Amino acid sequence: MFMGSSSFISMGKALKKKTPSTNADARRLMFVDSSIKAEFVEIVQLPNPTNLLDGALYAVLDGTIYLIRGILPNVHPVSLFVDNTILNQSFLATFRFDVIFIFTSILFLAPDKFMSMPQRIYELYRSGLNESQGHGALEAGAFALWNNNVDKIQERIRYLCDIANPGEAKDVVIKPNVSKFQAMLEYKVQSLEKAVRSSNIIMGSYCQSKETSNSEHVRKHYITVQDGKLRSFAWSLISSMLNAEARNRLVPSNGSMIDHQAIDDVNLSRKPVITSSKRPKQRKIAVASGTASITSFFKPV
Structure with missing residues (x-):
């Protein structure tokens, strides 16, 4: 399943970038009840599965890839709250990412053609106007994922595709099998539903x-x-x-x-609904003196 438990990684060793003036006042909220600390996390740019010509930030930790969604390091200030207390603001929310989504998006750019995966990547970033728009880093990232067989992507793609030249060829000519890909996504949906219920x-x-x-x-x-x-x-x-x-x-x-x-x-x-007109009794929660609370976040800066 592509989505796992959220984790939090420190961006203390990330390269410093100049904060754009347009985003200087941008602020975001994050709520967590636990965190994972890492000594070193590598931040890389790989293709965004929703738009392969755009890059997305990913974290690589112990050989596992995590997608960083929504928050850009050193651009959007982040306020992190744990148990109503402000913690370190240099954290990012991530989740385990399955690279098969990137290659599924690549395959369905030309789903009716038999082509090898390297050829599909090359044509995506080198054909027409795309070649002049400087997508070298994204092309290199896609090739790195494929050539290093991250998440056993080569074997999985072979299983999910029809093969024109079956055998031991390194770069087989493939075409996506729609039924198999639909079954793969259905399995991911069912796994996600099961995880939601069990958790x-x-x-x-x-x-x-x-x-x-x-x-x-x-x-x-x-x-x-x-x-x-x-x-x-x-x-x-x-x-x-x-x-x-x-x-x-x-x-x-x-x-x-x-x-x-x-x-x-x-x-x-059809089920009966029990309602009541009584107003709930409010309780005031005691907070230690000097503790920054969530309400202070919304005060004008």
Whole structure:
């Protein structure tokens, strides 16, 4: 499964970059309940699976690749809160990345042609206008992933593709097998759904909360996971790792996902809902004197 537990890495050894004036006042929030400290983390630029001509930042730690999403080092100031306390601001959120998403996006740029993977990479970054736009680093990164067989990508691509020259040739001529790639993505979706349930991850995108008790001393909520919405949520995460060409061929239509949601909505509407007009009793949580709290983040700078 491409998404694992979030981890946090220190950017203390990253190359310093001049902060653009347009982003000088940009601020972001991050909330965590645990962190992983690393002595050394290498930051590299590789193709962005959603747009192969754009680069994305990745962290390499102990031979494992992690995608850094949303936050650029030394550009967007980050405020990190753990248990309502501000911690070091030089941390980035990452998650385990499966490089097969990059090569799936490459394959479906020309899904009906038999071509070797090196030839596909070369034509992507060297053909037409792309050659003059300076994509050398992205091309080198894609070749490095392929030639070093990161995540056993060569064997996996061979299995997922139709091969024109089967044998022991180093660079086989391949064409993506749509059915196999769809099955691969379906497996990732099911794995993500299973991980969400087993980890008891509660999000409003796919959960519904019902209040079953609202006394002065006890408040109880019954939270249910809506299968259709959870599936749509999982597909949205998986599809966000592919370019438009791959999504159009591999991701189910929105209509099929909406049908699942409609069934869930009908079933939920038949269940009794317990409501109460009583207002919950508010409690004031004591905080140690001098501790920076989240409310201070929103004060004008």
